[in-house]
Amino acid sequence: MNKYIFNTKILKTFLAASLLLVLGCQRDINELQPATYSKNGEVFIDDFSSGLNYAAFGGSDVQAFDVDTQVKYAGTKSMKFAVPDAGSSAGAYAGGTFFTSVGRDLSGYNALTFWIKATQPASIDIIGFGNDLGENKYQASISGLAVNTNWKKVYIPIPDPSKLKAERGMFFYSEGPENGHGYTFWVDEVKFENVPGIAHASAAIMSGQNKTVTSFIGVTNQVDGLLSTFNLPNGSQQSVNASPYYFNFTSSNPSVATVSPTGLANTVAAGTSTITATLGGNAATGSLIINSQGNFVAAPTPTQPANKVISIFSDAYTNVPVEYYNGYWAPYQTTQSADFQVNGNHVLNYTNFNFVGIQFSQPTVDASLMSHLHLDIYVPNTLQAGAQFKVNVVDFGNNGAYGGGDDSNHVTTFTAPTLQGQNWVSLNIPFSAMTGLTARKHLGQIILEGANLPSFYADNIYFYNDGSIIPATPTAAAPTPTAAASTVKSIFSDAYTNVAGTDFNPGWGQATQVSQVSIAGNNTLKYAGLNYQGTQFASPLNVSSYGFIHIDYYTANSTSLKFYLISPGPVETPYVLSVPSGIGGNANGWKSVDIPLSAFAPVNLSNVIQFKVDGNGDIFFDNIYFHN
Numbered sequence: 156m157n158k159y160i161f162n163t164k165i166l167k168t169f170l171a172a173s174l175l176l177v178l179g180c181q182r183d184i185n186e187l188q189p190a191t192y193s194k195n196g197e198v199f200i201d202d203f204s205s206g207l208n209y210a211a212f213g214g215s216d217v218q219a220f221d222v223d224t225q226v227k228y229a230g231t232k233s234m235k236f237a238v239p240d241a242g243s244s245a246g247a248y249a250g251g252t253f254f255t256s257v258g259r260d261l262s263g264y265n266a267l268t269f270w271i272k273a274t275q276p277a278s279i280d281i282i283g284f285g286n287d288l289g290e291n292k293y294q295a296s297i298s299g300l301a302v303n304t305n306w307k308k309v310y311i312p313i314p315d316p317s318k319l320k321a322e323r324g325m326f327f328y329s330e331g332p333e334n335g336h337g338y339t340f341w342v343d344e345v346k347f348e349n350v351p352g353i354a355h356a357s358a359a360i361m362s363g364q365n366k367t368v369t370s371f372i373g374v375t376n377q378v379d380g381l382l383s384t385f386n387l388p389n390g391s392q393q394s395v396n397a398s399p400y401y402f403n404f405t406s407s408n409p410s411v412a413t414v415s416p417t418g419l420a421n422t423v424a425a426g427t428s429t430i431t432a433t434l435g436g437n438a439a440t441g442s443l444i445i446n447s448q449g450n451f452v453a454a455p456t457p458t459q460p461a462n463k464v465i466s467i468f469s470d471a472y473t474n475v476p477v478e479y480y481n482g483y484w485a486p487y488q489t490t491q492s493a494d495f496q497v498n499g500n501h502v503l504n505y506t507n508f509n510f511v512g513i514q515f516s517q518p519t520v521d522a523s524l525m526s527h528l529h530l531d532i533y534v535p536n537t538l539q540a541g542a543q544f545k546v547n548v549v550d551f552g553n554n555g556a557y558g559g560g561d562d563s564n565h566v567t568t569f570t571a572p573t574l575q576g577q578n579w580v581s582l583n584i585p586f587s588a589m590t591g592l593t594a595r596k597h598l599g600q601i602i603l604e605g606a607n608l609p610s611f612y613a614d615n616i617y618f619y620n621d622g623s624i625i626p627a628t629p630t631a632a633a634p635t636p637t638a639a640a641s642t643v644k645s646i647f648s649d650a651y652t653n654v655a656g657t658d659f660n661p662g663w664g665q666a667t668q669v670s671q672v673s674i675a676g677n678n679t680l681k682y683a684g685l686n687y688q689g690t691q692f693a694s695p696l697n698v699s700s701y702g703f704i705h706i707d708y709y710t711a712n713s714t715s716l717k718f719y720l721i722s723p724g725p726v727e728t729p730y731v732l733s734v735p736s737g738i739g740g741n742a743n744g745w746k747s748v749d750i751p752l753s754a755f756a757p758v759n760l761s762n763v764i765q766f767k768v769d770g771n772g773d774i775f776f777d778n779i780y781f782h783n
Contacts (some may be wrong), residue, residue, distance in 0.1 A: 216246030258321030352388030621735030656693025713772030
């Protein structure tokens with residue numbers, strides 16, 4: 156509190172003094188000079204330059220960087236970087252940035268230069284400048300920098316020096332193990348300088364290609380592949396990955412698509428627009444051509460309950476961990492991804508399609524209690540003759556890893572008329588039809604393959620249970636009855652007072668094994684290995700004043716199940732129960748039925764002496780009562 160009061164007093168005093176100065180001087184604002192920044196181009200020459208800080212990147216080895224007095228190109232010190240081994244507990248890679256608290260004016264230089272060597276031949280993942288742990292507005296870098304055991308000089312040309320009036324990011328790097336093994340490299344004499352012989356050759360967006368995308372109102376597409384290529388003093392060329400802020404972007408038709416200073420093209424209407432760019436006043440090669448089809452028609456909204464779904468890709472559910480939706484398996488895969496988002500709905504967009512892999516193996520998915528694979532696909536153009544779409548589901552076997560001799564898979568092929576152009580198609584593939592899939596406890600991949608199908612969108616990829624697959628034993632109790640006790644004559648239920656003296660296992664020569672078990676703390680009647688089974692009342696029941704009999708039942712393996720009321724004679728009439736109980740049942744696999752007593756005619760409802768059940772499988776019963 157004292158600190159706050161003290162600072163407030165200072166602030167008031169400062170404001171008062173400022174006010175007096177303004178009123179007293181009335182200086183012409185045109186006389187004020189803009190703030191100036193240091194033009195110091197040195198980063199590390201035998202030590203940190205003035206005001207330089209270092210921060211390691213998240214997940215990296217925080218002790219990877221050190222100052223070395225033994226190995227150096229010139230002077231007395233160099234920067235030393237120790238790349239960790241794969242799996243190191245210290246960090247997965249070496250990476251960090253050197254930045255200043257106050258910006259520097261680097262507009263008078265044309266390149267960042269340094270000398271580098273390593274303990275072995277290697278390829279540095281990325282190295283450059285412009286990373287200030289903030290917006291990184293004018294970041295520039297080179298990828299795959301080849302190094303070896305000899306010192307060599309590296310040039311990273313500045314894409315447009317005029318932009319660097321107050322730059323804070325002086326130098327950054329990121330490098331992982333080479334073939335699983337760590338090594339060490341050194342960097343020395345790091346500085347920005349004006350190098351004679353560096354000449355700007357060209358600039359490119361979309362990696363110099365003219366790329367066409369199908370878009371919709373509300374979809375954004377990022378202009379990427381931003382490169383600036385220079386001629387170096389040694390006669391070679393160097394391509395630099397450049398931030399979009401170096402470029403000036405233009406839309407040929409802003410009424411169809413606008414473009415932001417960061418190269419984000421937003422589709423606003425139907426039509427065609429071409430996004431181009433310049434760098435330093437020179438036209439960049441390549442373009443992004445947006446063909447907008449107008450309003451986007453989303454895939455059908457999933458209706459499966461979330462607790463019956465294992466989702467791979469859908470905004471309707473929580474997805475399991477997925478390593479990638481496009482692994483780009485070289486050298487044979489041609490499929491590219493141009494995924495987009497419309498009004499919060501994410502859509503996978505595969506172009507130049509031949510095959511693509513979706514992998515979710517860390518951990519694998521246990522779909523043993525799922526009945527189907529679902530996915531929605533949309534072919535944006537007219538369906539070509541002979542078009543095929545194949546869905547390959549892969550189980551990694553008991554070892555949970557690809558290969559090893561225990562993998563299995565099944566391919567399902569779709570053609571017209573199931574496949575359609577310019578329309579969402581919902582595919583529901585039952586596991587029961589995947590005969591090549593010997594198990595589904597360790598699913599790890601879905602591979603999509605095609606023929607004469609150059610592009611498509613995909614959404615709502617998930618496994619689900621239609622109710623036909625449930626655990627052998629229920630994990631939750633039957634639903635709690637809601638009927639008022641005064642309206643109920645109960646035979647078996649913890650919710651009500653049951654009629655007395657009922658024999659739930661009379662000796663009728665049946666093979667059925669009868670027991671009462673606790674399911675989630677609720678007493679439940681179990682028939683194991685049913686062939687037929689009776690229930691004998693202590694005295695006849697008069698249920699003629701009731702309209703229904705209620706039964707909750709659960710079975711994972713029954714294929715036939717009938718329930719009977721019996722009056723003397725005997726007179727008995729069956730009522731067929733649908734099995735397995737999960738089909739049409741609640742989320743926990745229990746099924747609740749209210750059977751009209753009229754369905755048992757000609758049974759005498761004023762003189763019911765027995766129940767009977769026949770069929771097969773293992774059955775669980777609860778909440779058997781008459782009610783209105």
